[in-house]
Amino acid sequence: MNRLSIVLHTHMPYVEGFGTWPFGEEWLWEAIATSYLPLLDVLDAHPGKVTLSITPVLADQLEAPGALERCLTFLREIRPASHGLDAVDHPQLAAQIAYSAAHYESAVESLERRGDLLAVFAPHVSWTSAATHAVLPLLATDAGVRLQLETGIASHRRRFGTWDGGFWLPECAHAPWLDGLLEEAGVHLTCVDWSASLQAGPYTTEAGIFLVALDRAGIDRVWDARGYPSHGDYRDSHRLTERAHALWANDGQPYDPERGAARARADAEAFVASFDGPAVVAFDTELFGHHWHEGVTFLQRVLELADVAPVGIDHASDGPGEIAPSSWGAGRDLRTWSRGELAWTQRSAELAALGADPSDRALRELLALQSSDWAFLIDSATAGDYPRERAEAHYQNVFAALAGESSDELRNLAPELAKWAFVQPCVQASRRTGRSFS
Structure with a gap:
């Protein structure tokens, strides 16, 4: 067998x-x-x-x-x-x-x-x-x-x-x-x-x-x-x-x-x-x-x-040599999650947080924004306005937190927040640009 x-x-x-x-x-x-x-x-x-x-x-x-x-x-x-x-x-x-x-x-x-x-x-x-x-x-x-x-x-x-x-x-x-x-x-x-x-x-x-x-x-x-x-x-x-x-x-x-x-x-x-x-x-x-x-x-x-x-x-x-980015989404590439404005919204919030001194709340809002589910649900149109509203709220909350506002709304998310992985001194040298979206 x-x-x-x-x-x-x-x-x-x-x-x-x-x-x-x-x-x-x-x-x-x-x-x-x-x-x-x-x-x-x-x-x-x-x-x-x-x-x-x-x-x-x-x-x-x-x-x-x-x-x-x-x-x-x-x-x-x-x-x-x-x-x-x-x-x-x-x-x-x-x-x-x-x-x-x-x-x-x-x-x-x-x-x-x-x-x-x-x-x-x-x-x-x-x-x-x-x-x-x-x-x-x-x-x-x-x-x-x-x-x-x-x-x-x-x-x-x-x-x-x-x-x-x-x-x-x-x-x-x-x-x-x-x-x-x-x-x-x-x-x-x-x-x-x-x-x-x-x-x-x-x-x-x-x-x-x-x-x-x-x-x-x-x-x-x-x-x-x-x-x-x-x-x-x-x-x-x-x-x-x-x-x-x-x-x-x-x-x-x-x-x-x-x-x-x-x-x-x-x-x-x-x-x-x-x-x-x-x-x-x-x-x-x-x-x-x-x-x-x-x-x-x-x-x-x-x-x-x-x-x-x-x-x-x-x-x-x-390895099979040069391979393109892949997923189990449409086309076996990244288009399901890279279409529309959400991918750019997620990236801009990440770059803003990296260029600041982010609080724990800012990083938790960023993590919540980065969930693949919002783009998938928007693409499939199976959950009304809920995924777009969630993504927009987390995006706004990243910048609110960077401006010093506090909230315990995401208190149960990521209790093992590895803040050091994001704010350690060497990360400024680790930015990647020009990544393909498909």
């Missing part, structure tokens, strides 16, 4: 305390209820198989004072009330509403039983990421990259104790000039999503970083718009009630959980059989359970059937 490595990248933007409905911290409560808690049961049953990352910015929110209590309030009070209202509007879908309500009730029991989510995830977490999920090749300076790297790695070490150098590049965004900074921070291994012509490997760079090429064909069997989750048997995650409950299948029929689960197990068997050699695939953790309701069942069956092992390096070739 061919070896399969599965990387699950667990990430949410900093939404805790920033809005509720329809956009804001309820995104986090939904991810906890529908993805993280069910996934923990699967990981506990198959320890040591999956390569799991949790971004520092997600961990910041999971340990924020009062966050899990607000999540429980949402699950105990808001969701039961919303199911009750949907029952009035959709009496013909009573069975589907009861099924949905039961899942939230199960999440309450699971969260109460497990308590500290970071503690129960800890045995499974091996990789970390940048502090706030910035697209590192688009940052203006080496100092900005160091701030993201060192803050994120310090966060991981404090929470999880050990780290062997596995690092998830946000959005798989890689550029050759990053490799030296990654090596300096202690990174040894990461994944890249290159074009088909470069998907051999793994490679080792001149800086000693192992680059593992993802199996794009394998990922697309799941991730593509025509992939497994689009089958008519599955729960439709786009057609929702007025209170954001999914009650229908993709084929328009009332959702049948047994039919969906049977399809997930069949697709898992087809997925495992589709590989004709060793492969590494990666997915957002939130796909499983949250965006794809049956995804946890699919993953569980894959782990039962396949020879799954963590990402490792048995051999590596020299």
